[in-house]
Amino acid sequence: MKLKLHIWRQKSTQDKGKMVTYEVDGIIEDMSFLEMLDVLNEKLILNEEEPVAFDHDCREGICGACSLTINGIPHGPEKETTICQLHMRHFKDGDEIYVEPFRARAFPVLRDLVTDRTAFDRIMQAGGFVSANTGGIPDANAIPISKKDADLAMDNAACIGCGACVAACKNASAMLFVSAKVAQYAYLPQGQTERKRRVLNMVAQMDREGFGNCTNYYECEAVCPKGISVASIALMNRDFLRASLSEEKALDR
Amino acid sequence: MTLDSKIPSGPLAEKWDRHRFDMKLINPANKRKYSVIVVGTGLAGASAAATMAELGYNVTALCYNDSARRAHSIAAQGGINAAKNYQNDGDSIWRLFYDTVKGGDYRSREANVYRLAQVSNNIIDQCVAQGVPFAREYGGYLDNRSFGGAQVSRTFYARGQTGQQLLLGAYSALMRQVGLGKVDLYTRHEMMDVVLVDGHARGIVARDMVTGKVQSFAADAVILATGGYSNVYFLSTNAIACNVTAAYRAYKKGAAFANPAFVQIHPTCIPVSGEHQSKLTLMSESLRNDGRIWVPKKKGETRNPNDIPEDERDYYLERKYPSFGNLSPRDISSRSAKEVCDEGRGVGPTGYGVYLDFRDAINRLGRDVIEARYGNLFQMYERITGEDPYQVPMRIYPALHYTMGGLWVDYNLMSTIPGLHVLGEANFSDHGANRLGASALMQGLADGYFVIPYTIGDYLAKSGGGEKVTTDHPEFKKAEEDVRARIGKLLDLNGSRTVVSIHRELGHIMWNYVGMARNEEGLKKALEQIPKLREEFWENAKVVGDGESVNQALERAGRVADFLEFAELLVYDALNREESCGGHFREEYQTEDGEALRNDEDYAYVAAWEFTGVGEKPILHKEPLEFENVKLQTRSYK
Ligand SMILES: Cc1cc2nc3c(=O)[nH]c(=O)nc-3n(C[C@H](O)[C@H](O)[C@H](O)COP(=O)(O)OP(=O)(O)OC[C@H]3O[C@@H](n4cnc5c(N)ncnc54)[C@H](O)[C@@H]3O)c2cc1C
Ligand code: SF4
Ligand code: FES
Numbered sequence: 001m002k003l004k005l006h007i008w009r010q011k012s013t014q015d016k017g018k019m020v021t022y023e024v025d026g027i028i029e030d031m032s033f034l035e036m037l038d039v040l041n042e043k044l045i046l047n048e049e050e051p052v053a054f055d056h057d058c059r060e061g062i063c064g065a066c067s068l069t070i071n072g073i074p075h076g077p078e079k080e081t082t083i084c085q086l087h088m089r090h091f092k093d094g095d096e097i098y099v100e101p102f103r104a105r106a107f108p109v110l111r112d113l114v115t116d117r118t119a120f121d122r123i124m125q126a127g128g129f130v131s132a133n134t135g136g137i138p139d140a141n142a143i144p145i146s147k148k149d150a151d152l153a154m155d156n157a158a159c160i161g162c163g164a165c166v167a168a169c170k171n172a173s174a175m176l177f178v179s180a181k182v183a184q185y186a187y188l189p190q191g192q193t194e195r196k197r198r199v200l201n202m203v204a205q206m207d208r209e210g211f212g213n214c215t216n217y218y219e220c221e222a223v224c225p226k227g228i229s230v231a232s233i234a235l236m237n238r239d240f241l242r243a244s245l246s247e248e249k250a251l252d253r
Numbered sequence: 254m255t256l257d258s259k260i261p262s263g264p265l266a267e268k269w270d271r272h273r274f275d276m277k278l279i280n281p282a283n284k285r286k287y288s289v290i291v292v293g294t295g296l297a298g299a300s301a302a303a304t305m306a307e308l309g310y311n312v313t314a315l316c317y318n319d320s321a322r323r324a325h326s327i328a329a330q331g332g333i334n335a336a337k338n339y340q341n342d343g344d345s346i347w348r349l350f351y352d353t354v355k356g357g358d359y360r361s362r363e364a365n366v367y368r369l370a371q372v373s374n375n376i377i378d379q380c381v382a383q384g385v386p387f388a389r390e391y392g393g394y395l396d397n398r399s400f401g402g403a404q405v406s407r408t409f410y411a412r413g414q415t416g417q418q419l420l421l422g423a424y425s426a427l428m429r430q431v432g433l434g435k436v437d438l439y440t441r442h443e444m445m446d447v448v449l450v451d452g453h454a455r456g457i458v459a460r461d462m463v464t465g466k467v468q469s470f471a472a473d474a475v476i477l478a479t480g481g482y483s484n485v486y487f488l489s490t491n492a493i494a495c496n497v498t499a500a501y502r503a504y505k506k507g508a509a510f511a512n513p514a515f516v517q518i519h520p521t522c523i524p525v526s527g528e529h530q531s532k533l534t535l536m537s538e539s540l541r542n543d544g545r546i547w548v549p550k551k552k553g554e555t556r557n558p559n560d561i562p563e564d565e566r567d568y569y570l571e572r573k574y575p576s577f578g579n580l581s582p583r584d585i586s587s588r589s590a591k592e593v594c595d596e597g598r599g600v601g602p603t604g605y606g607v608y609l610d611f612r613d614a615i616n617r618l619g620r621d622v623i624e625a626r627y628g629n630l631f632q633m634y635e636r637i638t639g640e641d642p643y644q645v646p647m648r649i650y651p652a653l654h655y656t657m658g659g660l661w662v663d664y665n666l667m668s669t670i671p672g673l674h675v676l677g678e679a680n681f682s683d684h685g686a687n688r689l690g691a692s693a694l695m696q697g698l699a700d701g702y703f704v705i706p707y708t709i710g711d712y713l714a715k716s717g718g719g720e721k722v723t724t725d726h727p728e729f730k731k732a733e734e735d736v737r738a739r740i741g742k743l744l745d746l747n748g749s750r751t752v753v754s755i756h757r758e759l760g761h762i763m764w765n766y767v768g769m770a771r772n773e774e775g776l777k778k779a780l781e782q783i784p785k786l787r788e789e790f791w792e793n794a795k796v797v798g799d800g801e802s803v804n805q806a807l808e809r810a811g812r813v814a815d816f817l818e819f820a821e822l823l824v825y826d827a828l829n830r831e832e833s834c835g836g837h838f839r840e841e842y843q844t845e846d847g848e849a850l851r852n853d854e855d856y857a858y859v860a861a862w863e864f865t866g867v868g869e870k871p872i873l874h875k876e877p878l879e880f881e882n883v884k885l886q887t888r889s890y891k
Contacts, residue, residue: 125432144393
């Protein structure tokens, strides 16, 4: 099939950037969306043009690197599918496709479709862990965990840190991402000791990074490739409220 | 070059404990006077960096990904082994040790493997404490499954995302240390060279992939945890960016490269669909617990698989290896698939595929159970192929997956360059000629959490590389100049072929001549073709853009340039090893019924290669393997 692509090109963070139109031909339905972009890039290189930069790595929907907004939807039209896992059989000959980066104030564009999402790492540094040094740990089966809690923890732990939730939200809120981590630990006995300070510290960092507030649009849940539920946001709000009221204050470490 | 494996003396089960006692310690207050560079933040690198920082060392960690969480370890699906014996099915440290040595076809070091089995249990404890949500049974205890090459259930898993969960555990420990200021983390930084001062590894040169800045980092020791080199075959299950550069640069600086020809071809991947293919996707081996593998008995069969009656199907693994059946080890399963396809009985549009059929399991257990076990894998399969595996059998074919070979290391995980340590898939240590499923995650975390934190202390305490150096040292300046010159050379490439097309061509050479079955003639052909392709690269490749901003074409070019040199090393090793063992199958050396024929008399050694020059034959050094506890046998899974 033949497609018309409108792709965001931006040389650097300082550059203003613009949409540029390209045509690609010879696309077959077994190709993934990124393989389709590979075809375009090979063509551009041979034409002495700079290829379109985009983040990707595993191409299996698990690393969270790929981050394209297709026709206005982060990760494109298929439910619970990262853009690397979207195949061209979902498009048809002659389609026009708009390809943009994940847009958010906290995710500056580095080049073309590549953004800087290190804000997520800094939120994790603020509290996304259990403080368990290596060694001297009791047997793994010492504390039984109900299958239900383990499953709920796993549902949340499945987040790949892609940032689609932020890109989809008109407030560029990172609540779904942060709440997935908070909820994972909240369902596990190992997460209880630091439960309050974790949520306070992570939320404080989230605010510092310039992510917006959640005003319950739930666009995040709709685009999340891993099916993280907004129920986690509710859990986080409850935990946050409880922690704010308690003695424990956000500790700047 | 001498290879001193530094295996401690004493009985196998006491070696590690004794060694830990014999090692010099650094008192807690003094640890902060030492600095260590860790390249790579996969399971091995992240666990090492976090643990060393907890101990008090100053750690600098680098990775080329935009976040430490995206290292390729994230993609591991099936699980991680440990000798917990929670299932009470007869597992033990000894059995895990034995299975691993046997699975590796007796080409690994007993002492290393035993230590791995010993610390395996600590890994599971550690991960649970970090909040890794492993699968559990209704009683609340940890669940296990079985994996290829084992008759006990010792594999811990977190749905089909075990690697992700383990890596996020290690990443969270690393993030905590970054937050505490004990680790300086540089993401989107690619190491381009190691720097030696007075023969010791004292730092690295890296390129900032956003600004293009070439920068040096100095320390008291350097750790490479940079993963495997499957992508020398172009198509593999590895992530696109996985590469050999860090290990290869160390090799060029004098680190021996061990057993490069030992690569693993995984039996259950989605078949290639065309030339556009950029990578292959693994379907976790755990599927072989319930799926049955077959091809039609008749050549050129065209019927829909569901219409082929039972007596016209050949469940060839169950037929040939009745006691392990569909759970036969990877090398054997892969080779069997190739055989039936070469006979013309392969399925799918290309004829290079076999069925993995869940019909019987669905009838026996119900769709719900299968969905609970493998739902996400089935979904992934459907997304890629457009076919529903609940209705029609999956089609699978072997693909490059893992590399047992790597930089040679001693028992302390130090390479032949003093101060340069190598962890995880990047070293050669524990898997011999074939790795068992669920053992790579175990090894990466064993190296990072439980081995290097001790052994690095011993190296540093015994004065390590000597006096402190800074990046002003002339060796750093020289290395930076070399790196800049090479980047300049790559940017000047202005021929008529893309780097990717050359990489793909290299992949064809490697797959055809150095793949699942190898022979002298083919290997010699590869040795002729690779240097020509390398020449073609330097004369006719094209790289556009500049070196001062994000330039993914330049990054790729640098990696492919190294693959084009490294590939030759791999072929030399395959040519040298005139026997069949594990993943290395030489057609000249097989039994009458087509099984691998090992030659313990002449080849029970680690082949460690020393660099002599690009295009020159490297020098072979041999580390003899001594088996004091396991009797060498012909591996049999019949
Ligand atoms: C699809 C798939 C499924 C798998 N499933 C399993 C499984 O179920 N069980 C199992 O035990 N094993 C499995 N494996 C194997 C296992 O995942 C890997 O062997 C293991 O994760 C490797 O970990 P590592 O830490 O050594 O390297 P990696 O995770 O590959 O990390 C390498 C790191 O090095 C960095 N790096 C590399 N080069 C440079 C450079 N030049 N400069 C800077 N940074 C650099 C990268 O950025 C990255 O951070 C699987 C592998 C694949 C491909
Ligand atoms: S919550 Fe979903 S959309 Fe947001 S980062 Fe995680 S996986 Fe991506
Ligand atoms: S490239 Fe890894 S999730 Fe898409």
